[in-house]
Every structure is written in structure tokens, then in C-alpha cells.
Amino acid sequence: MKISVIVPVYNAEKYVSQAVESALQFEEVFEVILIEDKSPDNALQVCQELAQKHDRVKLFQHPDKGNHGAGPTRNLGLENATGDFIAFLDADDYYLPNRFDAEKELFKDPKVEGVYGALGVHYYSEKAKEQYYRVFGDRLTTVHKRHDPKDVFPGQINMRGSFGLFSIDTLTVRRDVLVKKLNPFFKTHLRLHQDTEFLFRLSYYLDLYPGILDKAVAVRGVHEDNRITKVDTKKINPASTKVLLWREINAWAENENNLPKDVKIHIRRMHRSFEIALAPIAKKWGMLMKYAITDYPSIRSGVYNINFRKNIFLDDFTIRKKE
Known part of the structure; x- marks a missing residue:
């Protein structure tokens, strides 16, 4: 397997090194693509240092060096990816050692176009835990049981009762199939939920199979500067x-x-x-x-x-x- 891991980077100088190192632990990871989105902190400098240190780390910015949001930033990563498979990782999250265990077996079958797993949660501080525990708890973000690919789309849109959710951090897809079947990739005008909208359409067009669902394969890092803080402080309804x-x-x-x-x-x-x-x-x-x-x-x-x-x-x- 040759996996391209796409990491959008915004305001994540404290966390992006951990994210990159967690991806580089896998020999299947062919490249880690960092797309720096004009962060207000020192994330660009950290990304430059990572790219200099690791041959498999590639750094990109938007042509105008501006801030464009998560959707366009992931799109830029997809445009520059050269691996046979695509995985995603937010800059403040990280992979666990079992991240691609299921994928290595499932993708031997050519009909498997994508694989999803379970996401855990880690609070970077007591303040973050106090603020967001009622939202995330210690629960896995996961699909509740193993489903046939034809049932994933109805489950994602909650058409037949509670199905559960999978995160983009736990998704791996064949790049050629993604390019062929999904156009556009991420909707550039959606500032929030662009990953959810992407996963809805993806689960309709691609045959997605369950990987590891009963334990985390990646971890959501929760801190005071997560994008969700804008929602929590009522800046966004x-x-x-x-x-x-x-x-x-x-x-x-x-x-x-x-x-x-x-x-x-x-x-x-x-x-x-x-x-x-x-x-x-x-x-x-x-x-x-x-x-x-x-x-x-x-x-x-x-x-x-x-x-x-x-x-x-x-x-x-x-x-x-x-x-």
C-alpha cells in the first residue's frame, strides 16, 4: 500500500508534530501532505521544520498564501496526493498503531473502495475536558455494528434509525476511485460540516467497508482552540x-x-x-x-x-x- 495522508494545518503549532509522527510510524504511509492555511500562530514554521526533517513530509500552501478554510485546504492536498490510497488527519489529532491494520487486509479485495473505523478522544487539558466532556465524553465515534456497503449511506443520513458515525480521521479510500466518482471533493463554500457533507456523498458513491469499530484507530484531540469553540461560544449558531x-x-x-x-x-x-x-x-x-x-x-x-x-x-x- 502507498498511502497519502492529508493534514490541513491551521492554528496547530502545538499539535501538528504529534500528528505527523503518528502517521510516519507506518511504512505504508508513502507521504504526509501538510497544507498550511495561513495560521495565526507559528504552525508554518513548525511545518517547514517537519518537511526538512522528514523526506516523506511535503508542505504546501494556497497559491495566494491566504486562509481558505478546511474544505479548500483538503482539496489542495487531494490535488497534490500521489499515493494509491488517501487518508485524512486533522493537525490536532493523531493515529494509533492499529490505524491501518484492517485496511491492509480489506484492500486486498479490489471491490473494497473505502474503509472506516472508530475514533477515540483525548483532552489536552483539564480546561478542555471541563468544557467539552459533555459533548464528547469518553465515547468512541463509531458505527454501532458492521453493515453492508449498500447500507452505509442510508445509515449516515439517519434514514433507518441510529446508525452511528465515523470520522474522516478514520477513513481510507482508493485515490483513483475517489477522483473518478466524487466531483467536487469538499464543498469550498461550507465553513463548517464540510467533512460531514463529503462523507455523506462519499458513502453514496463508494462502497465503504467497516474496519475496526470496537476500539479506536485514531484519536480526536480536544483543546480550547478547536473549531468547535466558535460554536460553543455562540459565535456560530x-x-x-x-x-x-x-x-x-x-x-x-x-x-x-x-x-x-x-x-x-x-x-x-x-x-x-x-x-x-x-x-x-x-x-x-x-x-x-x-x-x-x-x-x-x-x-x-x-x-x-x-x-x-x-x-x-x-x-x-x-x-x-x-x-
Whole structure:
């Protein structure tokens, strides 16, 4: 295997060395691609030192040296990757020694286009743990049981009850299949949830297989400067970002001719539910009545769906915790 590990770097001078070293422990890792996104700290200097120290580490920046966000930054990494397989790693996260154990066996089968596993959590400080423990706890981010590839997409969009989630840190895909089947890669206009939107579409177009689900293969590093802090401090309303995510998925679904009608209705229902959740309490029932007339199929299916009924009355913390 020749794996390209793509690492977007922003404001991560304290953590990126650990991330890189965790990837370089594997002989299967052909290259670690760092894309520095105009960090306000000394991350660029740290990345330069890593590239000088390790032959397998390659450093890139955007052509204008500017800040473009996680989506465009990962895209730049994909454009420069030359390995046969693609893996992702956030600069403040790290791989565990078992990261590619399942992949080495599963990818011997040519029909396996991607593999996903379980993500653990590590708190870099007591302050971070105090602030985010109620969000992440000590739980694995994982799919709850082994599923056939055809069931991964419905599970990701929560179409058939609770399926569980997998993180982009635990995903490995064949590069040629990714390039052939997914266009665009990450949506450049989404500042948050661009990885979730990417995984939704990816699980539709690619046959993804479960790897190690009962123990972590990578770890989410939680600290006070995580991007989620913007949500926690109310600079960004989590309900509004969910609306944008499902609006994007709904737009894609409407234009995907091979998507079954019931799937399109479910996606539209999810979009509607977060729109209603964002509305002031006095307007919620009016919106329900409006959509009952203009979008009867999705609202009718929503009334009989417990997740829909919960979503329209979610508070900000509940929305954040469900991610």
C-alpha cells in the first residue's frame, strides 16, 4: 500500500508534530501532505521544520498564501496526493498503531473502495475536558455494528434509525476511485460540516467497508482552540450550520437522478426539520403548516418520524452533541 495522508494545518503549532509522527510510524504511509492555511500562530514554521526533517513530509500552501478554510485546504492536498490510497488527519489529532491494520487486509479485495473505523478522544487539558466532556465524553465515534456497503449511506443520513458515525480521521479510500466518482471533493463554500457533507456523498458513491469499530484507530484531540469553540461560544449558531449542511445535501439530492424518491423525501425532511428548529417558537407551527401545504410528502413522513419531531424542538446543546 502507498498511502497519502492529508493534514490541513491551521492554528496547530502545538499539535501538528504529534500528528505527523503518528502517521510516519507506518511504512505504508508513502507521504504526509501538510497544507498550511495561513495560521495565526507559528504552525508554518513548525511545518517547514517537519518537511526538512522528514523526506516523506511535503508542505504546501494556497497559491495566494491566504486562509481558505478546511474544505479548500483538503482539496489542495487531494490535488497534490500521489499515493494509491488517501487518508485524512486533522493537525490536532493523531493515529494509533492499529490505524491501518484492517485496511491492509480489506484492500486486498479490489471491490473494497473505502474503509472506516472508530475514533477515540483525548483532552489536552483539564480546561478542555471541563468544557467539552459533555459533548464528547469518553465515547468512541463509531458505527454501532458492521453493515453492508449498500447500507452505509442510508445509515449516515439517519434514514433507518441510529446508525452511528465515523470520522474522516478514520477513513481510507482508493485515490483513483475517489477522483473518478466524487466531483467536487469538499464543498469550498461550507465553513463548517464540510467533512460531514463529503462523507455523506462519499458513502453514496463508494462502497465503504467497516474496519475496526470496537476500539479506536485514531484519536480526536480536544483543546480550547478547536473549531468547535466558535460554536460553543455562540459565535456560530449550531442550528444554523445544520440548516446549511442539510440545504447542501438537499440540493445535491434533488440533482442526483439515481437517488430513490423516498431517500430524497427523507433528506428534504431533515432539511425542513432544522429550518423549523432554527425558527422562533412562535413561528414553528406556522412553518409546519406552510410546508404541510407546499411540501406535503416530507412533512407527512416527518410527522411519523421521531427524529423529525425531536429536531424541530432541539436546543443548541442537543444539536451540537448529536454531531
